[in-house]
Amino acid sequence: MPQPSRDALNAWIDANRDASLERLFAVLRFPSIGTDPAHARDTRACADWLVAELAAMGFAARVVPTGGQPMVLAHHPGDGSDGPHLLYYGHYDVQPADPIELWETPPFEPRLVEGPHGDRIVARGAVDDKGQLTTFLEAFRAWIATTGSLPCPVTVFLEGEEESGSPSLEPFLEAHAEELRADVCVVSDTGMWDIATPALTTRLRGLVYLQLDLEGPSRDLHSGMYGGAVLNPLNTLARLIAELHDDEGRVAVPGFYDAVRDLDTATRQQWRSLGFDGAAFVADVGLNAERGEPGWSTLERTWGRPTLDLNGLWGGYSGDGSKTVIPSIAHAKLSCRLVADQQPDAVIDAIQDFVAERAPADAKLTWHVFGAEPAMSVPAEQPFAQAASRALEHVFGKPALMIGSGGSIPAVAAIKRHLGCDSVLMGFGLADDRVHSPNEKFERRCFENGIRAHTALLAEVTTLAR
Amino acid sequence: MPQPSRDALNAWIDANRDASLERLFAVLRFPSIGTDPAHARDTRACADWLVAELAAMGFAARVVPTGGQPMVLAHHPGDGSDGPHLLYYGHYDVQPADPIELWETPPFEPRLVEGPHGDRIVARGAVDDKGQLTTFLEAFRAWIATTGSLPCPVTVFLEGEEESGSPSLEPFLEAHAEELRADVCVVSDTGMWDIATPALTTRLRGLVYLQLDLEGPSRDLHSGMYGGAVLNPLNTLARLIAELHDDEGRVAVPGFYDAVRDLDTATRQQWRSLGFDGAAFVADVGLNAERGEPGWSTLERTWGRPTLDLNGLWGGYSGDGSKTVIPSIAHAKLSCRLVADQQPDAVIDAIQDFVAERAPADAKLTWHVFGAEPAMSVPAEQPFAQAASRALEHVFGKPALMIGSGGSIPAVAAIKRHLGCDSVLMGFGLADDRVHSPNEKFERRCFENGIRAHTALLAEVTTLAR
Numbered sequence: 022m023p024q025p026s027r028d029a030l031n032a033w034i035d036a037n038r039d040a041s042l043e044r045l046f047a048v049l050r051f052p053s054i055g056t057d058p059a060h061a062r063d064t065r066a067c068a069d070w071l072v073a074e075l076a077a078m079g080f081a082a083r084v085v086p087t088g089g090q091p092m093v094l095a096h097h098p099g100d101g102s103d104g105p106h107l108l109y110y111g112h113y114d115v116q117p118a119d120p121i122e123l124w125e126t127p128p129f130e131p132r133l134v135e136g137p138h139g140d141r142i143v144a145r146g147a148v149d150d151k152g153q154l155t156t157f158l159e160a161f162r163a164w165i166a167t168t169g170s171l172p173c174p175v176t177v178f179l180e181g182e183e184e185s186g187s188p189s190l191e192p193f194l195e196a197h198a199e200e201l202r203a204d205v206c207v208v209s210d211t212g213m214w215d216i217a218t219p220a221l222t223t224r225l226r227g228l229v230y231l232q233l234d235l236e237g238p239s240r241d242l243h244s245g246m247y248g249g250a251v252l253n254p255l256n257t258l259a260r261l262i263a264e265l266h267d268d269e270g271r272v273a274v275p276g277f278y279d280a281v282r283d284l285d286t287a288t289r290q291q292w293r294s295l296g297f298d299g300a301a302f303v304a305d306v307g308l309n310a311e312r313g314e315p316g317w318s319t320l321e322r323t324w325g326r327p328t329l330d331l332n333g334l335w336g337g338y339s340g341d342g343s344k345t346v347i348p349s350i351a352h353a354k355l356s357c358r359l360v361a362d363q364q365p366d367a368v369i370d371a372i373q374d375f376v377a378e379r380a381p382a383d384a385k386l387t388w389h390v391f392g393a394e395p396a397m398s399v400p401a402e403q404p405f406a407q408a409a410s411r412a413l414e415h416v417f418g419k420p421a422l423m424i425g426s427g428g429s430i431p432a433v434a435a436i437k438r439h440l441g442c443d444s445v446l447m448g449f450g451l452a453d454d455r456v457h458s459p460n461e462k463f464e465r466r467c468f469e470n471g472i473r474a475h476t477a478l479l480a481e482v483t484t485l486a487r
Numbered sequence: 488m489p490q491p492s493r494d495a496l497n498a499w500i501d502a503n504r505d506a507s508l509e510r511l512f513a514v515l516r517f518p519s520i521g522t523d524p525a526h527a528r529d530t531r532a533c534a535d536w537l538v539a540e541l542a543a544m545g546f547a548a549r550v551v552p553t554g555g556q557p558m559v560l561a562h563h564p565g566d567g568s569d570g571p572h573l574l575y576y577g578h579y580d581v582q583p584a585d586p587i588e589l590w591e592t593p594p595f596e597p598r599l600v601e602g603p604h605g606d607r608i609v610a611r612g613a614v615d616d617k618g619q620l621t622t623f624l625e626a627f628r629a630w631i632a633t634t635g636s637l638p639c640p641v642t643v644f645l646e647g648e649e650e651s652g653s654p655s656l657e658p659f660l661e662a663h664a665e666e667l668r669a670d671v672c673v674v675s676d677t678g679m680w681d682i683a684t685p686a687l688t689t690r691l692r693g694l695v696y697l698q699l700d701l702e703g704p705s706r707d708l709h710s711g712m713y714g715g716a717v718l719n720p721l722n723t724l725a726r727l728i729a730e731l732h733d734d735e736g737r738v739a740v741p742g743f744y745d746a747v748r749d750l751d752t753a754t755r756q757q758w759r760s761l762g763f764d765g766a767a768f769v770a771d772v773g774l775n776a777e778r779g780e781p782g783w784s785t786l787e788r789t790w791g792r793p794t795l796d797l798n799g800l801w802g803g804y805s806g807d808g809s810k811t812v813i814p815s816i817a818h819a820k821l822s823c824r825l826v827a828d829q830q831p832d833a834v835i836d837a838i839q840d841f842v843a844e845r846a847p848a849d850a851k852l853t854w855h856v857f858g859a860e861p862a863m864s865v866p867a868e869q870p871f872a873q874a875a876s877r878a879l880e881h882v883f884g885k886p887a888l889m890i891g892s893g894g895s896i897p898a899v900a901a902i903k904r905h906l907g908c909d910s911v912l913m914g915f916g917l918a919d920d921r922v923h924s925p926n927e928k929f930e931r932r933c934f935e936n937g938i939r940a941h942t943a944l945l946a947e948v949t950t951l952a953r
Contacts, residue, residue, distance in 0.1 A: 056808035117810055120707065185808045226711065230809040239773030241586065243923040245692060245894030248824055249794025250779045251769055256728065256797050263729035266722065303717055307705030308849045313716045328715025331722050332812050333803035338820060342522035342651045343696040343857035344583055345822055346798050346923055354804060356811055358714055383774045391809035428711030457709040457812055 024483070025167040027415070030476045033163045038469060041162075042133075042142070044074070045155045045468065048113070049131040049144040055090045055114030056185035064090050064181050067113050071179060074158065078165055080177065085197070087189035090114060090181030094197070097161070097175040104173025104483040105405075108203035108442065110432050111154030111210065112183030115146035116457045123459035133465065138216050140465040148454045148463035153209035154179060156449060156471030163476050172483040176203055180432065183210075186230055186392025187431040194439035205405040206436050207478065209471065211426050211448030214295070216464060219413035219421040219474070222446035223401045224324065227359030228429035229369050230332075230392035233258070233376065235351050236385040242347040252381050254351035255336050261376050262353060265329055269315045272329045272357075274375045277368065282361045284325045292320050295422065305453060324425030328358045329372075356392070358427060365393035394431040399444055404485055409445045412477035416470055447474065490949070491633040493881070496942045499629045504935060507628075508599075508608070510540070511621045511934065514579070515597040515610040521556045521580030522651035530647050533579050534559050537645060540624065544631055546643065551663070553655035556580060556647030560663070563627070563641045570639025570949040571871075574669035574908065576898050577620030577676065578649030581612035582923045589925035599931065604682050606931040614920045614929035619675040620645060622915060622937030629942050638949040642669055646898065649676075652696055652858025653897040660905035671871040672902050673944065675937065677892050677914030680761070682930060685879035685887040685940070688912035689867045690790065693825030694895035695834050696798075696858035699724070699842065701817050702851040708813040718847050720817035721802050727842050728819060731795055735781045738795045738823075740841045743834065748827045750791045758786050761888065771919060790891030794824045795838075822858070824893060831859035860897040865910055870951055875911045878943035882936055913940065 034041070051067035054060040068084050068091045075082035075095040082095035093113065118128035126132055131144035142152060157177075164171055178201065182189055194201065211222040237252040267273045284292075299311045299319035313322040322328070336351030338344035357368055373388055380386055399406060401423045413421040426446075433444045449471035455461045500507070517533035520526040534550050534557045541548035541561040548561035559579065584594035592598055597610035608618060623643075630637055644667065648655055660667065677688040703718040733739045765777045765785035779788040788794070802817030804810035823834055839854055846852055865872060867889045879887040892912075899910045915937040921927045 056806075056810065058807060116812075117804070117806065119804075119806075123706070184810075228711075228811070230811065237774065240589070240921065240926075241924040242772060243894065244794075244796050244798060244822055245694075245824055245892070246789065246918070246922060247772070248789075248796040248822075248893065249792065250765075250777065250785045250788040250893075251772065251774055252776070252778065253796050255800045256732065259725040259728040259797065259800065260732075262722065262725040266726075299716075306708060306713070306717065308703065308717055310718070310847060310849050311716065312718060312847070319716045322716040323712065323714075326715065328710075330710050330714040330719050330813060331725065331803065332710060332810060333805045333814075334721045334725070334817065335801045335805040337797065337799035338583070338585070339799045339801040339818065340522075340583060340585075341524060343820065343822070344522065344650075344798060344923070345694070345696065346582075347796060348799075351800065352805065354809065356710055356714075356809070358711060381776065381778070383776050426711070427714065427716075428709065452712070455706065456712060457810070458707045460706075 024172065024480055025164065027477070029167050030163050031473060033166055034469065034472050041159045041472065042465070045142065045152055046131045048151050048155065049146055050129055052129045053114050053181065054117050055181045057117060064114060068093050068181060071113055075177060078162055085193065087193055089189045092193055093179040095177045097171050099174040100168070100170035100172060102172060105204035105485055106174040106176070107482065108201060108206040109157050109175065109177045110206055110208045110436065112150045112180045113154065114181040114184050115149070115151070116184050118145045120459065125460055138464050138466055141462040142465055142468065143460055143462045145461055147461050148450045149456045149461065150183065150210045152463035152468055153448060153450065153471065156209055156468060157207065157475045159472045160475030160479065163472065164479055172479055176201060183432065187435070190432060190435050191439070194435055198439055201440055203440065203442055206442055206444040208430060208433060208444050208446050209448050210430055211446045212450035212452065213448070213467065214422045214424060216451060216466065217417065218419060219417045220424045221401065221406060221409055221421050222426045222448065223423050224398040224425040225396060225433055226427055226429050227363065227365060227394045227396040228356060228392050228431070229359065229365045230356040231369065231372065232389040232391065233353045233355070234387040236349060238347065238349050241349050244345040244347050247347055251347065252384060253347050254384070255348060257381060257384055258336070258351040258353055261379055262331060264379055270313050271315065272327070274371050276371045277327065280362045280364060280367065281327060284321060289321065291423070292324065323427035325360060327360050327363060329355065331355050358429065360396045361398060363396065365395055369393060392431070394429055395434055397434040397437070399446060403443055405443065405445050405482060408481035408485060409447045409478055412474055412481045413447065415477045416473045447478065490638065490946055491630065495633050496629050497939060499632055500935065500938050507625045507938065508931070510625070511608065511618055512597045514617050514621065515612055516595055518595045519580050519647065520583050521647045523583060530556050530580060534647060537579060541643060544628055551659065553659055555655045558659055559645040561643045563637050565640040566634070566636035566638060568638060571670035571951055572640040572642070573948065574667060574672040575623050575641065575643045576672055576674050576902065577645045578616045578647065579620065579645050580647040580650050581615070581617070582650050584611045586925060591926055600928070602930070604930050604932055607928040608931055608934065609926060609928045611927055613927050614916045615922045615927065616649065616676045618929035618934055619914060619916065619937065622675055622934060623673065623941045625938045626941030626945065629938065630945055638945055642667060649898065653901070656898060656901050657905070660901055664905055667906055669906065669908055672908055672910040674896060674899060674910050674912050675914050676896055677912045678916035678918065679914070679933065680888045680890060682917060682932065683883065684885060685883045686890045687867065687872060687875055687887050688892045688914065689889050690864040690891040691862060691899055692893055692895050693829065693831060693860045693862040694822060694858050694897070695825065695831045696822040697835065697838065698855040698857065699819045699821070700853040702815060704813065704815050707815050710811040710813050713813055717813065718850060719813050720850070721814060723847060723850055724802070724817040724819055727845055728797060730845055736779050737781070738793070740837050742837045743793065746829045746833065747793060750787060755787065757889070758790065789893035791826060793826050793829060795821065797821050824895065826862045827864060829862065831861055835859065860895055861900055863900040863903070865912060869909055871909070871911050871948060874947035874951060875913045875944055878947045879913065879940055881943045882939045913944065
């Protein structure tokens with residue numbers, strides 16, 4: 022079957038831009054906070070809505086229950102021509118919206134706000150990942166509207182637990198490996214270099230996420246009667262956390278860096294050639310110092326080096342005024358971003374051993390593991406990556422940069438492991454999109470270029486032999 | 488006028504023990520959490536109830552408004568005989584009840600629970616200080632019921648801000664210095680040595696209470712995009728807090744110990760002679776190690792040495808599951824117990840300077856001060872202390888021990904400063920009363936011996952010349 026002309030596809034995209042935006046707004050209105058049991062019904066409703074949209078486009082679509090949030094799974098047979106089988110991955114869950122008071126408008130009431138690059142779409146999940154998964158859904162819609170079908174077999178699978186470590190992903194992939202088998206996985210959950218410069222992400226960091234509960238006294242105590250004479254869980258937890266880094270900013274846990282594959286000179290040179298402005302990067306968030314592991318630039322620290330950061334800390338009295346209490350228990354949530362070839366379980370063990378050795382004998386330590394995924398890299402030279410690169414150049418008029426990402430997409434490693442196929446990470450976010458923060462946004466221009474790029478990718482990949 | 492016989496007083500106390508208990512239960516039912524604006528009405532209602540009780544006993548009683556919680560102020564002229572003028576101090580506010588889920592019964596529904604020493608009164612404020620202030624109120628009631636009056640002029644003043652640093656106390660004492668003038672102040676907000684052994688507290692520690700807000704990035708950030716490359720307020724706050732102590736457990740803030748008056752040998756020897764069991768003290772709260780500033784025993788650390796303890800710590804995500812956020816801000820509440828001759832303002836300055844020097848230049852530090860009172864000592868040889876000692880020996884059949892306390896009663900120092908009179912600290916709490924903790928209790932036997940001791944004190948002091 023002949024391919025539709027680029028003009029015909031772009032004409033449809035231009036003619037339907039408001040309808041495409043309204044469909045994105047519809048999915049953004051679901052408060053699908055997958056990690057929060059209070060929003061389980063909202064998350065399920067979001068999955069059902071996506072299934073209905075895919076079915077309306079001619080996909081055989083269904084919700085697949087898991088131990089946690091449901092998976093959206095849909096198949097399109099294509100037009101019968103012998104193209105490769107494409108698997109598209111995205112996630113419809115979003116981060117919690119707190120601190121809610123910092124949102125200028127309600128997080129689940131999407132709206133357009135005028136910005137320096139034109140209209141921006143503001144809502145929780147605008148870019149991560151509802152806006153981005155909608156770019157390929159709308160590309161399918163454009164192609165089907167223009168040709169009546171898709172140029173090759175397409176499977177879409179959208180999860181609802183990406184923001185909480187994807188606990189149900191592995192069992193799902195294992196149980197549906199045959200049904201999900203494809204030649205490549207296409208993922209849109211990453212960023213561009215800037216609004217005018219497309220990028221393919223060739224490396225992602227891994228993630229381990231831990232919670233530590235430290236219990237000292239069997240009950241809360243009066244700081245006058247007991248202070249200075251017994252284990253204070255807050256002081257003790259603060260010390261243990263402080264000891265996780267040395268004075269220079271390195272992670273002090275023995276063995277933490279052992280398996281780290283150093284950045285090769287070529288990569289460091291290519292990254293330097295990007296002209297990343299670290300001072301502007303920190304100034305954008307109100308800080309004036311680049312800091313972190315010594316010997317590396319800010320770009321290298323975020324793309325190429327492992328980290329250990331606290332994500333939460335709580336214990337004792339946090340109300341108004343004063344309470345002179347020594348609390349019985351204190352808590353911390355912490356996460357590490359991993360690089361090749363760090364093994365998540367080894368890192369978890371090393372951290373737990375390090376803390377256990379330094380904790381007082383009468384402190385009770387309880388650990389919870391909320392995520393454990395290794396780092397992932399995508400060979401830039403593989404044909405689908407090259408096809409994506411050509412597709413991006415068609416849309417943006419300049420070649421795509423090969424970049425890293427500090428973030429983690431557990432699905433990419435899991436898909437390689439269980440389905441044996443590589444992923445192409447073609448994303449349209451920008452550095453200032455406030456991912457995971459109040460007032461998260463997605464540039465409308467990036468949204469529409471994303472739709473164009475995905476139609477161009479369909480055109481490119483169908484020229485590849487299986 | 489002849490004094491009532493000890494037998495007549497004790498007979499009244501025995502005959503009215505259930506009525507006395509019910510009056511204590513009534514005051515315990517007010518959730519008078521003075522530090523919490525949400526309970527302002529409850530706190531006011533508790534003050535009104537006490538005024539009504541004092542008025543019913545023949546006191547000229549009233550509520551005196553302040554900038555914060557109201558003061559209860561009441562005067563009884565006595566029977567006209569030329570005894571000393573006694574001032575009684577107590578506080579009707581209580582600590583917050585949280586963590587509420589650890590209470591076996593609701594904190595403001597007082598009840599009797601069978602214990603090893605017989606019935607115990609369980610409720611927030613049971614011993615601190617509603618149960619203790621009720622011991623002298625019931626002693627007045629016994630004396631008045633038996634003789635028709637009191638043996639000397641008595642002024643009672645009860646505050647509602649003791650648990651939050653007594654911010655309105657100084658202005659109140661200054662404004663009412665003439666009206667409050669007395670020969671001695673009697674305070675029941677301290678403890679016994681054990682249930683059979685009475686004690687007079689001759690030293691109290693001072694208190695400074697601070698909150699630190701540490702702001703880093705101008706907004707919450709994604710730990711993948713920014714982690715390891717920017718200031719993390721949680722990691723930074725943990726480090727700054729950890730640095731407040733050295734590895735041995737001393738406070739590391741320069742100058743912190745400069746003004747500390749060392750314990751004299753006589754005091755250390757008298758305390759050693761008490762045979763305090765430090766191992767049992769920590770075992771009682773589920774710990775197996777005595778720890779703190781090196782070179783001092785647990786008793787010396789809690790009675791005679793200054794401390795720095797965290798009372799609260801919070802920031803970032805504390806919900807279920809995971810959120811990979813670098814929060815914009817982190818908070819800590821911390822307090823120091825002070826000993827003579829430490830000056831609260833000097834200690835506050837030293838801590839703030841220490842933290843400021845070590846904080847990153849782009850961390851914004853905001854401090855809140857919730858209390859600043861120096862340590863206090865009461866000369867054991869002064870005649871009213873001797874009278875109290877004799878009164879206690881009458882009731883318990885053994886001499887009162889002269890002890891210290893790790894706690895702080897800002898009123899004692901302020902009363903000395905503004906009214907020029909010493910205080911007698913005659914209290915009936917026990918070490919295991921769970922002061923400031925869930926399931927706070929007061930032994931019924933201690934409550935009733937307290938009533939007896941206060942009637943005996945009235946008999947003793949009236950034998951003293953003014």
